[in-house]
Amino acid sequence: MPDFARILFPDTPILEILLRGSLTYLVLFTLLRLTFNRSSSSIGVTDLLVIVLIADAAQNAMAGQYTSWTDGMLLVATIVGWAYGMDWLAYRFPGTLGRFVHPAPRVLVRDGHIVRRTLDRELISDAELMTQLRLQGVEDVADVKLAAMEGNGEVSVIKREENAG
Numbered sequence: 001m002p003d004f005a006r007i008l009f010p011d012t013p014i015l016e017i018l019l020r021g022s023l024t025y026l027v028l029f030t031l032l033r034l035t036f037n038r039s040s041s042s043i044g045v046t047d048l049l050v051i052v053l054i055a056d057a058a059q060n061a062m063a064g065q066y067t068s069w070t071d072g073m074l075l076v077a078t079i080v081g082w083a084y085g086m087d088w089l090a091y092r093f094p095g096t097l098g099r100f101v102h103p104a105p106r107v108l109v110r111d112g113h114i115v116r117r118t119l120d121r122e123l124i125s126d127a128e129l130m131t132q133l134r135l136q137g138v139e140d141v142a143d144v145k146l147a148a149m150e151g152n153g154e155v156s157v158i159k160r161e162e163n164a165g
Helices: 004-008 014-035 045-063 069-092 097-101 116-122 126-135
Strands: 106-110 144-149 155-159
Touching: 004 069, 014 045, 014 069, 045 069, 069 097, 106 116, 106 126, 126 144, 126 155
Parallel strands: none
Antiparallel strands: 106 144, 144 155
């Protein structure tokens, strides 16, 4: 017979779970935002962080790392709460926290000229830049009016208008 009290009632103090989940989320979010600006495809850093943390927290709850299933689910809820809370704060305070949570686009090419300083800061090689431009249908940097790395890690490209002449 299963021990329902052990499965359903937390064996770790709830405040400790909330504090551990909060600290883990905030520290990892800050580290990722400061060091890993480029994200994978359209998945943002926040999304990736939530997926990884939820997977780990849920795995621990399912595999018995916690004595109580409730401990794991409370940790998952804490992580999801922080993800929602960070987006809400970024929306409410777009000029301060918003720029940290959702960084502004960084210009990679302007009027056919590579902005070398941005490439160096973002650790993007010329080959990587050209790959991104080709994916957008651009063969030559001279054909680009503006290319920028968006806050979600994707590169957006605005082509120069062709002369009708």
